[in-house]
Amino acid sequence: MSERLSILKTYKLYVGGKFPRSESGRVYEVTDSKGNWLANAPLASRKDARDAVTAARKAFGGWSGATAYNRGQILYRIAEMLEGRRDQFAAEVASAEGLSASKAVALVNTAIDRWVWYAGWSDKIAQIAGSANPVAGPYFNLSTPEPTGVVALIAPQDSSFLGLISVLAPAIVTGNTTVVVAAERAPLPALSLAEVLATSDLPGGVVNILSGRTPELATPLAAHQDVNAIDLAGADPALATDLETAAADNLKRVVRPHPVDWRTDPGTDRLLSFLETKTVWHPMGV
Amino acid sequence: MPTTVPAYGKEAAERLASMADVTATDSALRRFLHGLPGVDAVGLQARAATLGTRSIKTTAKAYAIDLAISMIDLTTLEGADTPGKVRALCAKGINPDPTDRTVPEVAAICVYGDMVATAKEALRGSGLQVAAVATAFPSGRAALPVKLADTRDAVAAGADEIDMVIDRGAFLSGRYLEVFEEIRHVKEACVRPDGSAAHLKVIFETGELQTYDNVRRASWLAMLAGADFIKTSTGKVSVNATPPVTLVLLEAVRDFRAATGVQVGVKPAGGIRTSKDAIKYLVMVNETLGEEWLTADWFRFGASSLLNDLLMQRQKLSTGRYSGPDYVTVD
Numbered sequence: 001m002s003e004r005l006s007i008l009k010t011y012k013l014y015v016g017g018k019f020p021r022s023e024s025g026r027v028y029e030v031t032d033s034k035g036n037w038l039a040n041a042p043l044a045s046r047k048d049a050r051d052a053v054t055a056a057r058k059a060f061g062g063w064s065g066a067t068a069y070n071r072g073q074i075l076y077r078i079a080e081m082l083e084g085r086r087d088q089f090a091a092e093v094a095s096a097e098g099l100s101a102s103k104a105v106a107l108v109n110t111a112i113d114r115w116v117w118y119a120g121w122s123d124k125i126a127q128i129a130g131s132a133n134p135v136a137g138p139y140f141n142l143s144t145p146e147p148t149g150v151v152a153l154i155a156p157q158d159s160s161f162l163g164l165i166s167v168l169a170p171a172i173v174t175g176n177t178t179v180v181v182a183a184e185r186a187p188l189p190a191l192s193l194a195e196v197l198a199t200s201d202l203p204g205g206v207v208n209i210l211s212g213r214t215p216e217l218a219t220p221l222a223a224h225q226d227v228n229a230i231d232l233a234g235a236d237p238a239l240a241t242d243l244e245t246a247a248a249d250n251l252k253r254v255v256r257p258h259p260v261d262w263r264t265d266p267g268t269d270r271l272l273s274f275l276e277t278k279t280v281w282h283p284m285g286v
Numbered sequence: 287m288p289t290t291v292p293a294y295g296k297e298a299a300e301r302l303a304s305m306a307d308v309t310a311t312d313s314a315l316r317r318f319l320h321g322l323p324g325v326d327a328v329g330l331q332a333r334a335a336t337l338g339t340r341s342i343k344t345t346a347k348a349y350a351i352d353l354a355i356s357m358i359d360l361t362t363l364e365g366a367d368t369p370g371k372v373r374a375l376c377a378k379g380i381n382p383d384p385t386d387r388t389v390p391e392v393a394a395i396c397v398y399g400d401m402v403a404t405a406k407e408a409l410r411g412s413g414l415q416v417a418a419v420a421t422a423f424p425s426g427r428a429a430l431p432v433k434l435a436d437t438r439d440a441v442a443a444g445a446d447e448i449d450m451v452i453d454r455g456a457f458l459s460g461r462y463l464e465v466f467e468e469i470r471h472v473k474e475a476c477v478r479p480d481g482s483a484a485h486l487k488v489i490f491e492t493g494e495l496q497t498y499d500n501v502r503r504a505s506w507l508a509m510l511a512g513a514d515f516i517k518t519s520t521g522k523v524s525v526n527a528t529p530p531v532t533l534v535l536l537e538a539v540r541d542f543r544a545a546t547g548v549q550v551g552v553k554p555a556g557g558i559r560t561s562k563d564a565i566k567y568l569v570m571v572n573e574t575l576g577e578e579w580l581t582a583d584w585f586r587f588g589a590s591s592l593l594n595d596l597l598m599q600r601q602k603l604s605t606g607r608y609s610g611p612d613y614v615t616v617d
Contacts, residue, residue, distance in 0.1 A: 050608050057610070225601075226610020249607065 011041045011187070013048060013211065014194030016055030017204015023047045028212070030188060033098030041187045044212035046220040049179065052208035053224055056150045056177040059205030064147045064175035072122035075173055078200045079115045085196060086112070089161060089189055096160045096186035110263055111162040118169035121271055125174055128268065129275055140282040145275040147175030148253055149228030152221040154214060154243075157234045159262045160186035164193065166262050167233050170270035172206055179227070180209045181218055183234060187211035215239055222246040229253035229274050233260075288547030290578075293514040294485055298548045302512060305546065309510055312463040319462060322506060325498035325534060334529035337573055338566040347565070351600050352390050354564040354592075355382060357582045359417055359553065361396040361590050362617075363424075363521065369404045371617075372397055376408035378615055383597050385613075386604070392593065393582035394447060398423070399440035406444040417447035417487070421472060424491070424520035426451040430468060437475040441484050448476050449487045451520060452504065454494045462507055469511035487515035487553055493525030498534050505538035515551035521588060526556025529566060536574040549578070555588025561599040564592055590617070 011030075012019040026043035063071070082089070086108055094104035129145035151171045156163030160183045171178050182190035194209045210217055214234060222230055222243040230247050232240045232255060240257050247254050255273050291297040308318040342350055360379045362371060376395050383389040394415035395405050405416045418440035422428035428436075437448055450472045456464045469488055476484040488508040492501050508516050516535055518527040532554040539550050552571070558564055564587060571579050579585050594614040601609040 053608065053610075220608060223607040224610070225607055225613055246607075 011039055011191045013042050013044055014209040015052045032095040038095060039188060041211045044210040044217055048210055049217050049220050052179040052210055053150060053226055055205040055208050056179050057226055059203055060149060060177045062203055063177055063206045068123035072119050074201045075119035078196060079112055081196045081200045082112045092189045092192060093161045096188060107162050111165045115165055115169050118173050122173045125271060129272055138284045140284060143277050143279045146278045148274040148276055151176045151178045151274050152227050152230040153178050153180045154218050154232050154234040155180055155183050157183045161189040163262045164190050166266055167231050171274055174275055176274050177206045181214055182209055182211045184214045218243055225250050231255040232257045290547050290549050293548050293550045301546045301548050305510060309466055315462045319503040322502055325502055327498055330498060330533060331530045334533045337570045338529060340569045342565050348603050350565045350568055351561060351596050355596050356390040357586050358392040358593055359394045359396040359586050359588050360392045360593060361588055367401060372401045372404045373408045376405055379414050380412045382593060393586055399436060402440050402443035402445045415446035417449055418445035419449045421450040423451050424522040426453050434471055434475045437472050441476055441478060445484050447485045449489055451489045454491055466507055466511045469508055473512045485514040487517045488513040489517045489520055491520055492518045492531045493523045501531055501534045502538055505535050509542045509550050515553050517553040517555055519556040521556030527554035527558060533570055540575055551584040553586040553588055558587055558589050559591050560595050
């Protein structure tokens with residue numbers, strides 16, 4: 001019997017629940033940490049970024065309006081799917097970051113556990129970010145956290161999977177929709193994550209994943225008038241300054257980059273970064 | 287080629303009178319319409335698709351966007367229309383982007399007949415026209431006297447343009463002369479007491495005409511009957527204006543001018559929502575009819591949500607930042 005031919009995977013973008021190629025038709029070579037070719041990834045353009053924002057905006061109403069319980073369930077479902085494809089992610093992380101197999105497995109395990117941890121926050125975030133306020137009048141006065149809107153995430157460059165999940169999960173669990181710019185040199189785990197998201201009840205458009213040159217994609221996203229917040233985790237200091245300036249025009253919420261050890265307990269900072277507080281005065285029954 | 291005269295002028299009527307032999311009887315009209323060359327559907331679609339691939343950039347794009355804005359018949363045709371909504375739409379038509387005074391005003395506001403007075407009042411002092419849909423829009427299913435009364439009401443209320451629908455039932459069953467006479471009667475009903483007349487747009491509802499050949503026949507039929515504009519659709523059925531169908535209309539208008547010298551306008555309506563689509567139509571007009579038609583006098587878009595997309599594209603061109611729905615009005 002002859003040897004089987006290897007079947008190479010075509011990595012694609014993830015926009016609005018679909019897997020398009022880049023509008024520009026471009027791709028770029030992705031290599032492992034030693035410079036060996038792994039795959040061609042789509043080199044997304046600013047028009048892909050624009051389309052991704054449109055898709056995210058379209059999905060926002062449904063996702064932010066879903067019950068917290070439902071969002072938590074869907075996120076947990078994603079963790080189940082991730083668990084089933086652990087080996088694939090471990091292999092991709094190992095080649096992307098030059099890790100040993102056992103270290104890569106440990107990293108993927110941490111990432112899945114973190115996803116589950118964030119999934120649990122969906123119906124608990126209101127308890128820590130909301131309050132019942134005492135006021136001098138016959139009113140119930142309640143403050144509740146609401147999602148900010150469309151969030152652009154510049155995924156960390158140094159941690160292609162755990163880092164990505166650590167910025168993505170907290171943004172969507174509270175009801176935001178997102179446009180993710182995957183790590184430039186190691187986008188494959190992010191592009192494979194899209195396949196998991198597409199098969200786990202997450203509505204299309206809640207997460208949109210782009211691969212390409214970080215400055216080329218991040219710049220139009222930071223300037224985009226219909227993006228409400230941006231997480232600069234994967235931007236280098238010079239780029240981050242430019243992006244912050246661009247983001248100031250429509251008063252985006254900005255999370256500045258700072259060194260993080262992604263393996264440690266993340267705390268609630270990122271959960272609380274993309275929330276707005278809504279306060280309601282309700283007359284008390286007499 | 288005969289010299290060109292506008293369809294709404296006196297000379298146009300004389301030119302059409304010279305064609306009276308083809309419209310004298312039902313059988314003559316049928317012979318003429320069925321004698322028109324058939325449409326090569328595959329070629330037509332390929333041609334329309336090719337014209338949709340032009341890349342229009344920078345200054346040309348900016349020009350096209352402003353031109354498209356100035357050609358819009360900003361439309362609200364809902365059962366739920368209120369005077370307040372019509373006034374809001376008029377305000378938007380006069381000044382589409384309150385943050386940028388360089389944006390041109392739209393061509394017209396298109397409403398139901400009973401809203402004409404409201405729109406006319408709201409548009410006083412501006413250059414915008416009021417277009418009213420009439421003749422039992424959108425189905426066209428009413429007796430002729432009812433349709434004519436509908437038209438006269440709208441004209442009396444001050445409508446500058448009348449958008450009539452043809453009786454598709456009569457057209458599809460081959461009673462061409464009936465459709466012809468109906469258009470003639472409505473055209474007469476458009477005349478005001480002072481002798482001037484509201485411009486008449488004839489809607490074919492191409493989504494219900496089944497074939498491109500029928501669309502070509504309907505175009506000629508309406509132009510022979512004295513239409514000032516021919517319009518694809520009502521926007522009320524599932525298939526509205528498409529590039530191939532609009533191309534058939536444009537070619538019919540081109541051929542009609544070559545034959546009679548009468549210039550007729552074209553209005554695709556329904557389903558045109560993005561700037562990209564609008565620019566494709568402008569390319570098609572330029573390539574088929576030429577620059578003479580690239581004004582709001584001879585080409586219109588029947589649209590409502592298109593305007594917001596054009597404004598967002600305009601903001602992108604002027605600021606370099608992608609805009610969003612938060613920066614245009616909700617309507």
